[in-house]
Amino acid sequence: MRCEVIDTQRLCIVILKPIDCPRRTCGLVQCRVGPIEQIRPGDVLWIPPGEQHCHGATATTVMNHIAIQEHLNGKMPTAWKKSPINNTGPDSGPERKPTMKNAKAYSAVSATSLLAPTQIPRRVPTEHDVQIEILFCGICHSDLHYARDEWHSIMPAVYPCVPGHEIVGRVTKVGSAVTKFKSGDLAGVGCLVDSDHTCPNCQAGLEQFCPSMTLTYGSPDKHLGGVTYGGYSDSIVVDERFVLRVPTNLDPAAVAPLHCAGITTYSPMRHRGVTKGKKVGVVGLGGLGHMGVKFARAFGAHVVVFTTSPNKKEDALRLGADEVVVSRNANEMTKHTGSFDFILDTVSADHDINAYINLLGRDGNLTLVGAPEKPLAVSAFGLLFGRRSLSGSLIGGIAETQEMLDFCSAHHITADVEVIPIQKVNEAYERLLKSDVKYRFSIDMASLKSE
Numbered sequence: 001m002r003c004e005v006i007d008t009q010r011l012c013i014v015i016l017k018p019i020d021c022p023r024r025t026c027g028l029v030q031c032r033v034g035p036i037e038q039i040r041p042g043d044v045l046w047i048p049p050g051e052q053h054c055h056g057a058t059a060t061t062v063m064n065h066i067a068i069q070e071h072l073n074g075k076m077p078t079a080w081k082k083s084p085i086n087n088t089g090p091d092s093g094p095e096r097k098p099t100m101k102n103a104k105a106y107s108a109v110s111a112t113s114l115l116a117p118t119q120i121p122r123r124v125p126t127e128h129d130v131q132i133e134i135l136f137c138g139i140c141h142s143d144l145h146y147a148r149d150e151w152h153s154i155m156p157a158v159y160p161c162v163p164g165h166e167i168v169g170r171v172t173k174v175g176s177a178v179t180k181f182k183s184g185d186l187a188g189v190g191c192l193v194d195s196d197h198t199c200p201n202c203q204a205g206l207e208q209f210c211p212s213m214t215l216t217y218g219s220p221d222k223h224l225g226g227v228t229y230g231g232y233s234d235s236i237v238v239d240e241r242f243v244l245r246v247p248t249n250l251d252p253a254a255v256a257p258l259h260c261a262g263i264t265t266y267s268p269m270r271h272r273g274v275t276k277g278k279k280v281g282v283v284g285l286g287g288l289g290h291m292g293v294k295f296a297r298a299f300g301a302h303v304v305v306f307t308t309s310p311n312k313k314e315d316a317l318r319l320g321a322d323e324v325v326v327s328r329n330a331n332e333m334t335k336h337t338g339s340f341d342f343i344l345d346t347v348s349a350d351h352d353i354n355a356y357i358n359l360l361g362r363d364g365n366l367t368l369v370g371a372p373e374k375p376l377a378v379s380a381f382g383l384l385f386g387r388r389s390l391s392g393s394l395i396g397g398i399a400e401t402q403e404m405l406d407f408c409s410a411h412h413i414t415a416d417v418e419v420i421p422i423q424k425v426n427e428a429y430e431r432l433l434k435s436d437v438k439y440r441f442s443i444d445m446a447s448l449k450s451e
Contacts, residue, residue, distance in 0.1 A: 099123060099124050099223075100121045100122060100123050100124060100224060101121070101122055101124060102119045102120070102121060102122070103119065103120055103121075103122045103233050103234050103235045103236075104117070104118075104119060104233065104234045104448050104449075104451055105117075105118055105119065105120045105162045105229060105232055105233035105234070105448075106118065106162065106232040106233075106422055106425055106448075107120070107159075107160040107161060107162045107229075107232070108147040108148075108159065108160065108161050108163075109159050109160045110159055111147075111148050111149040111157065111159075112148075114426045115147065115163075115232070115425050115426055115429075117451040118160065118162075120160075120162055120229045120233060121224050122229075122233075122235055122236065122237050123223045123224055123237050124237075125173050125174065125175045125237050126175050126223075127175040127176045127177040127178075128175050128177050128178060128239055128240050128241075129174070129175045129178070129237050129238065129239060129240065130171055130173075130174050130175070130178060130181050130187060130237070130238055130239075130240050130243045131171070131172050131173040131174070131235065131236075131237045132167070132169035132170065132171055132172065132187050132189065132235060132236050132237070132238065132243070133169050133170050133171075133172045133234065133235050134167055134168075134169040134231055134233060134234055134235060134236060134445045135168055135169045135170060135252055135253075135444075135445055135446070136167075136168045136169075136252055136253045136255075136256040136419075136442050136443060136444060136445060137164040137166055137167050137168075137230075137231035137232060137233075137256055137442070137443045137445060138164075138166030138256040138257035138259070138260065138261070138415070138417070138440050138441065138442050138443070139164075139166075139425070139428055139429075139432065139440065139441040139442070139443065140163075140165065140166055140257075140260050140261065140287070141287065141348065141432060142163075142165070142260070143163035143164060143165075143230075143429075144163075144429050144432055144433070146161060146163055146217070146218060147161055147163050147429075150373075155218065157218065158218060158226075158227045161217060161218060161227070161229075161230075162217055162229035162230050162231075162232050162233055163217055163230045163231075163232055164216070164217065164230035164231025164232040164233070164443075165189070165190055165191040165215070165216040165217060165230055165231060165259065165260055166190070166231065166256045166257045166258075166259045166260045166261070166440075166442075167188060167189040167190070167216075167230075167231035167236065167256065167259060168186065168187075168188050168246055168252045168253075168255050168256040168259075169186075169187060169188075169189075169235075169236070169445075170184065170185070170186060170187070171183050171184060171185040171186075171187050172235070174240075175240070177240075178240045179240075180240055180243070180245070181240065181243060181245075185245070186245075186246040186247075186248055186252060187243050187244065187245065187246055188243070188244040188245075188246045188255065188256070188258075188259050188405070189216060189231065189236060189238050189242065189243060189244065189259065190216070190242075190244065190259035190260060190263065190395065190401055191208070191215060191216055191259070191260055191395050192207055192208065192213055192214065192215060192216065192242055192395075192398070193214050193215070193216050193219075193228060193238045193239065193242050194213070194214035194222065194239055194242060195207040195210035195212060195213045195214065196210055196211075196212040196213075197241075199211060199212070204397075205397040205398070205399045205400070206397045207242075207397045207398055208394050208395045208396060208397055209394070214228060215228065216228060216230045216231065217229055217230030217231075218230075232422065232425065232443065233445075233448075234445060234448050234449070241398065242398060244259070244398070244401055244402050244405060245402060245405065246405065247405060247406070247408065247409030249409055249412075250408065250409060250412070250414050251414055253417055253419050253442045253444065254414035254415050254416070254417045254442065255405070255408070255414055255415075256415075256417075256442050257287065257291075257415035257417060257440040257442065258291075258404065258405060258408055258413075258414065258415060259401070260395065261287050261288050261291045261415060261440060262291050262295075262404055262405075262408065262413075262415065263395050263396040263400065263401045263404050264288055264291075264369050264393070264394075264395050264396075265288055265291045265292040265295055265344060265346070265369065266291075266295050266396065266400075266404040266407070267393055267395065267396035267400055267404075268344060268367040268369065268391075268393035269292075269295055269296060269299060269342070269344065270400070271393070272342050272365050272367065274295075274296060274299045274301050274341075274342055275299055275300055275301065276299070276300030276301065277300070277301075277302075278299075278300075278301045278302070278341040278342060279301065279302045279304070279339060279340050279341050279342075279361075280296040280301040280302065280303055280304070280340070280341065280342050280343070280344070281303075281304045281305075281306055281336075281340050281342070281343035281344070281356070281359065282296065282303065282304070282305050282306065282321075282343075282344050282346065283306045283327075283343060283344065283345040283346060283347055283351075283356060284306070284307065284345070284346040284347040284370065285305055285307050285309075285312050285315065285316055285319075285439075286346065286435060286439060287415075287437075287439050287440045288346035288369055288370065289305070289344075289346040289439075290319055290415070290416060290438075290439040291415060291439075292344045292346060293305060293316065293319045293320050293321050294319060294320055294413050295413070296320070296344075297319075297320030297321075298320075298407070298411045298413060301342075302322050302323075303320060303321045303322050303323075304321065304322065304323045304324070304325060304336065304340075305321040305323070305324045305325070306325050306327045306356070307324065307325075307326060307327065308326070308327055308328055309326075310326050312324070313326075315438070319416075327355070333355060333359070336359050337358055337359055338358070338359070338360070338361050338362075338386065339359065339361055340359050340360050340361060340364050341360075341361060341364055341365075342364065342365055342366075342367070343356050343359065343360065343364070343365075343366040343367070344367055344369060345366055345367065345368050345369065345370055346369055346370045347370045347372070348370040348371055348372055348373075349370075349372060350372050350373075350374055350376075351372070351376075353366070353376045353377070353378060353390070354377070354378065354379045354382050357378070357379070357382040357383065357388060357390065358382055360386060360388045361386065362386045362387060362388075363386070363387050363388070363389075364386065364388050364389075365388070365389045365390075365391060366388070366389070366390050366391075367390075367391050367392065367393050368390070368391070368392045368393070369392070369393055378390060415439065415440045415442075416438055416439045416440065417439075417440050417441065417442040418437055418438070418440075418441055418442070419441075419442050419443075419444050420441055420442070420443055420444065421443070421444055421447030422443050422444075422445065422447045422448050422451075423447060425443065428441045
């Protein structure tokens with residue numbers, strides 16, 4: 001039999017395995033996966049006879065007189081029940097250092113709630129960890145989808161959730177084994193904070209396809225239990241292997257979105273060999289599309305932007321497009337039939353994908369980086385004639401993301417951002433739904449200090 005003990009305040013879980021004890025119901029801690037600060041694997045705890053505890057009981061109830069308490073506001077528990085079989089007291093075992101601390105953040109507690117101030121646990125850096133004070137965090141459309149549980153069938157939200165995976169900050173502390181970063185360095189964190197490091201994808205430097213990858217928010221937290229919390233926070237602690245060097249010659253607020261929007265558009269272009277002399281189309285001119293235009297231009301390609309909005313033509317040309325096609329104009333679309341080497345489709349709304357497949361030349365490729373909610377209808381003949389291909393792409397590995405940041409440094413590429421205080425994040429979500437931003441929101445986390 002197994003007893004699951006849950007602290008509902010922080011969704012902390014401790015798994016107990018009953019062991020033989022003549023006078024008490026005892027448990028041996030098998031797995032410490034929650035921030036109940038003083039419990040370690042191997043600690044023996046007791047429960048008074050006759051008490052039954054099930055999923056949802058608080059740690060205080062289950063541990064009873066031992067007075068196990070959460071590590072709140074930086075305070076350690078002060079009251080412990082002495083027992084011959086309890087080795088968790090501060091005077092009956094090795095000294096323990098705190099393994100977590102509180103951080104300020106904004107979270108959503110349900111699919112319909114607004115984001116609001118809260119406190120979340122962050123682990124104290126281990127020997128391989130980097131602790132970062134977050135300076136800026138971009139707002140990705142994925143943040144909104146997740147906070148509102150709009151991807152429930154694919155990625156169900158776990159509440160409370162703290163979104164944010166476009167992070168730039170300053171290193172404040174490093175573990176003893178960290179070699180790539182030191183206090184004071186600018187550092188970034190993207191969509192991933194861990195992987196299994198051993199699967200074929202990880203070995204190939206493609207951690208984004210690791211079946212055991214840990215996302216920056218919403219994934220099981222291997223260290224503290226519960227789920228990971230993202231960048232709408234004042235700090236984050238990440239394994240050195242998933243921390244990125246941020247160029248010092250670029251605006252950090254405008255670099256933040258590169259950790260998602262940037263690598264999402266850079267990676268498929270690199271993979272498909274976009275270079276000088278190629279004809280590249282970018283469908284949609286939003287957070288992803290505007291980065292696609294900048295990268296295609298920097299790679300030397302002839303860039304054509306497809307948009308449903310004629311009023312975006314001037315901005316598309318400013319960003320680096322050579323031509324702008326209003327996709328609702330059939331004559332303009334027909335002029336480009338069979339001429340593209342590569343098309344990057346950034347649109348998340350339902351649209352006619354076949355109209356763009358027909359624009360590909362022989363062996364041309366269309367890559368989806370937008371994620372429409374409903375399946376797209378694809379005509380097989382559009383692919384068969386011309387040996388065209390349709391594919392998708394998901395961010396990039398850590399090495400490629402660093403390559404992208406270095407490329408941006410060399411070519412002075414950043415996202416076009418509107419910097420906002422964290423207090424306007426809910427307003428920003430509503431504006432994002434209306435495409436009322438050019439082209440990415442970047443949250444100034446200094447504003448969180450006033451909360």
